[in-house]
Amino acid sequence: MSKLTQRKSLDYIKKDYVRTRTMPGSWYLSSYKFRFNITHHQPMLEKLKEKKLIANQCSGCNRVFFPPRLVCGQCLVKPDRWVDIRDTARVATYAIAYLKNPDTGQVEEKPMILVQHDGADTCSIAELAPGINVKDTYIGMPIKAHWKENATGGLMDIEYYDPIPDDAKDIE
Amino acid sequence: MGRQVAIVSAGFCEHSSKRSDVNMPELVNEAIRDCLKKVPSLGISDIDAFVTGNMPAFEGANMPELWSTDWMGARNKPLLRVTTGGTTGGTVAIAGYYNVTAGLPGIDTVLAIAYEQQSQGDTSVGLASTAYGEISILNTLGIDYDSLSRILSAGAAIGVAAYQATNYMSKARITEEDLARVVVHNRRMAAKNWWAHLRMPDLTIEEVLDTPYVQYPLRYGMLCPASDGACAMLFTTEEKAKDMCDIPVYVNGVASVANESAVLGYDGSGSAQTDPSAQIGAMRSSELAYSQAGISFPRKEIDYAEVYSPFPNQELMWLEKLGLFEETTAPQMYENGTTALDGDLPVNCSGGVNSTNAIGASAMERPAVAALQIMGKADNQVPKTVHTSIGHGWGGSLNLCTLMVMSDEPKRKWR
Ligand SMILES: [Zn+2]
Numbered sequence: 001m002s003k004l005t006q007r008k009s010l011d012y013i014k015k016d017y018v019r020t021r022t023m024p025g026s027w028y029l030s031s032y033k034f035r036f037n038i039t040h041h042q043p044m045l046e047k048l049k050e051k052k053l054i055a056n057q058c059s060g061c062n063r064v065f066f067p068p069r070l071v072c073g074q075c076l077v078k079p080d081r082w083v084d085i086r087d088t089a090r091v092a093t094y095a096i097a098y099l100k101n102p103d104t105g106q107v108e109e110k111p112m113i114l115v116q117h118d119g120a121d122t123c124s125i126a127e128l129a130p131g132i133n134v135k136d137t138y139i140g141m142p143i144k145a146h147w148k149e150n151a152t153g154g155l156m157d158i159e160y161y162d163p164i165p166d167d168a169k170d171i172e
Numbered sequence: 173m174g175r176q177v178a179i180v181s182a183g184f185c186e187h188s189s190k191r192s193d194v195n196m197p198e199l200v201n202e203a204i205r206d207c208l209k210k211v212p213s214l215g216i217s218d219i220d221a222f223v224t225g226n227m228p229a230f231e232g233a234n235m236p237e238l239w240s241t242d243w244m245g246a247r248n249k250p251l252l253r254v255t256t257g258g259t260t261g262g263t264v265a266i267a268g269y270y271n272v273t274a275g276l277p278g279i280d281t282v283l284a285i286a287y288e289q290q291s292q293g294d295t296s297v298g299l300a301s302t303a304y305g306e307i308s309i310l311n312t313l314g315i316d317y318d319s320l321s322r323i324l325s326a327g328a329a330i331g332v333a334a335y336q337a338t339n340y341m342s343k344a345r346i347t348e349e350d351l352a353r354v355v356v357h358n359r360r361m362a363a364k365n366w367w368a369h370l371r372m373p374d375l376t377i378e379e380v381l382d383t384p385y386v387q388y389p390l391r392y393g394m395l396c397p398a399s400d401g402a403c404a405m406l407f408t409t410e411e412k413a414k415d416m417c418d419i420p421v422y423v424n425g426v427a428s429v430a431n432e433s434a435v436l437g438y439d440g441s442g443s444a445q446t447d448p449s450a451q452i453g454a455m456r457s458s459e460l461a462y463s464q465a466g467i468s469f470p471r472k473e474i475d476y477a478e479v480y481s482p483f484p485n486q487e488l489m490w491l492e493k494l495g496l497f498e499e500t501t502a503p504q505m506y507e508n509g510t511t512a513l514d515g516d517l518p519v520n521c522s523g524g525v526n527s528t529n530a531i532g533a534s535a536m537e538r539p540a541v542a543a544l545q546i547m548g549k550a551d552n553q554v555p556k557t558v559h560t561s562i563g564h565g566w567g568g569s570l571n572l573c574t575l576m577v578m579s580d581e582p583k584r585k586w587r
Pocket of ligand 1: 058059060061062063072073074075076077
């Protein structure tokens, strides 16, 4: 599997340049304080403890945001309605990352997905169940949230998403 | 209501992974000299104002425009710096255009310069620093630091483009071979261009498909390089342009449009752009720029296109979103030779961003090459006469697009 990330470069017309003086240096960045308003997340985090999902909805364009949003960029108004959404979703898009497992040192294939929950208009980054064959991932794949045993009120309460049977039919 | 603006020249420096023989101001100077060389009647003292830009975090040098003032010839002259990430070059070019069209007293000729010397610093750190401010909020939502860094590693420029690629591939029903064909097109074009970085005259589709995946569906051989390079463009008024060169290139339309950011979204709230290859920003920017230029049938009226495509799937996508091909038909156009040097619509004959990517300069090199193709002075000149061409830029989290529409006639619709 380590062959997966082996860098094999293609040949190209190279030119050598004279090396002039170089001074090594580093840019130590200070610690920063990023400020966020997270009041709009609180109701959702509370509901996550009950293993339920809620999203907020813009009264201007009726779009449903999960995770909730502070402002609707289309209408420039604060979404002020809370709606329940299901814990079933679909894969909006995916890519396969090749990540090194810190324990074994092996490179593993891992599908990184964006999920769009049924009833929501936005998608967010998530993980698929471990063990799932990456070749089986596709756009529009129906999935369902896999909850942690003890929900603590954080997005990590949904550990990953399990695939569920796809009953979609091809259009004749 | 604004003056008609013309491009009279554009210049480049040699691009490479490590330009160890020059420092940043010297690199910039090379491009400026190449630009001015093409207009013998003009000296550096004839330039009234300067616009410049790069991505400072990538090199680790803050305010580089101040210490390279002398190398630009900008001492004691109006100097403006703009930085917009991947589209920096495109924005610098548009700012150059604005400077001239505004008609300020004493400002007729403006030199726009965009550059990047990536070998000086660490681009991935620069990219992470721009993303971290947005992502760190996920920490407060209960996502621990380990998962966060994993998301970060999968969410950098390649990461977001990989999502876009899977979406486009499933929509257009194409295989990796179609992506590799675009790469081969670009790299072989680059071989005929003296300043390009990855010049591969004999590259084949098989060789590209033989390289390992970096992130499915993108393979190592399909990715853009990290280059050192600079680009300069000279803008002036319609009247002055006629004295400076034989075929002035008129800028008939410009646009810079941002849509909602894809994949990560702001404040960790995800994105309403559930299909990263939908690219409403690109469609809107082409709509705006074409209407300014009076172009109603882009497919018929545009003779040459330079699009910003670090990854092959993007080249296909942009050509469709900018109205040059019907949806999902771009892969066929590469197969049947429409986009070749002698085809109906030559695309990226400079080798494109896929072969040369000095991030800050890339989005300016697109309109620069597109302008030179109209003048007939490009380094990989297309055999047919080019009347109208476009130069496109992309940046942000898949959401910001710049576009410049140029022609050999001053056809701007608004006066
Ligand atoms: Zn709204």
